[in-house]
Amino acid sequence: QQPVQSPQAVILREGEDAVINCSSSKALYSVHWYRQKHGEAPVFLMILLKGGEQKGHDKISASFNEKKQQSSLYLTASQLSYSGTYFCGTEVPGNTGKLIFGQGTTLQVKP
Amino acid sequence: KAGVTQTPRYLIKTRGQQVTLSCSPISGHRSVSWYQQTPGQGLQFLFEYFSETQRNKGNFPGRFSGRQFSNSRSEMNVSTLELGDSALYLCASRSRQGVGYTFGSGTRLTVV
Numbered sequence: 001q002q003p004v005q006s007p008q009a010v011i012l013r014e015g016e017d018a019v020i021n022c023s024s025s026k027a028l029y030s031v032h033w034y035r036q037k038h039g040e041a042p043v044f045l046m047i048l049l050k051g052g053e054q055k056g057h058d059k060i061s062a063s064f065n066e067k068k069q070q071s072s073l074y075l076t077a078s079q080l081s082y083s084g085t086y087f088c089g090t091e092v093p094g095n096t097g098k099l100i101f102g103q104g105t106t107l108q109v110k111p
Numbered sequence: 112k113a114g115v116t117q118t119p120r121y122l123i124k125t126r127g128q129q130v131t132l133s134c135s136p137i138s139g140h141r142s143v144s145w146y147q148q149t150p151g152q153g154l155q156f157l158f159e160y161f162s163e164t165q166r167n168k169g170n171f172p173g174r175f176s177g178r179q180f181s182n183s184r185s186e187m188n189v190s191t192l193e194l195g196d197s198a199l200y201l202c203a204s205r206s207r208q209g210v211g212y213t214f215g216s217g218t219r220l221t222v223v
Contacts (some may be wrong), residue, residue: 008139010143030209032211032212034211034214039217041201041214041215041216041217042154042201042203042214043214044211044213044214045211047209047210047211049209087153087154089154089172089174091131095144095167096208097144097159097166097208098142098156098159098169099156099160099212100142100156100160101146101153101154101155101156103153104153104154
């Protein structure tokens with residue numbers, strides 16, 4: 001039931017791009033993306049509700065392929081502040097409110 | 112606008128004791144969820160409350176329980192504490208279905 005994230009860890013230089021994938025074995029109602037920095041609470045980035053929907057915020061965007069039950073998070077021209085652990089969370093139809101998180105992807109951006 | 116407030120921030124308890132953690136959601140948020148976070152298991156869903164009703168429950172033993180009050184504040188209780196209950200317990204709230212959650216800073220529970 002837990003979505004699977006890949007890769008588990010990424011190391012980038014400032015200005016490089018990264019993609020984090022989230023895959024579920026179940027049909028999805030929504031996909032959430034959060035970022036957690038060490039010692040802090042997870043922070044909401046975006047939610048995707050419709051198949052094929054793409055949302056963006058600054059240089060961070062995401063897509064949702066409802067048919068494949070997959071979502072991808074795109075980080076463009078990464079900044080030092082992007083470092084942290086990224087979690088996807090999924091809700092299934094008929095059971096919204098039960099947000100199940102993937103195992104997380106640790107992203108480190110170096111100068 | 113005040114965020115999600117969790118108290119206490121840190122707790123040290125002895126095996127066999129019980130503990131109650133508190134969460135005050137953002138004003139107007141009626142959905143409150145609880146998560147356990149550990150290095151080995153990641154973010155594990157405990158339960159979700161909406162308008163004082165538990166709507167969803169994760170795969171945790173009955174020692175873990177919770178409730179929500181009419182003002183949307185929520186508490187979770189863990190009885191007969193075990194060493195493995197040591198974790199960061201996070202509370203999150205949202206106003207409605209279809210939007211993201213805001214997390215509190217968590218309560219760090221250490222069982223000795």
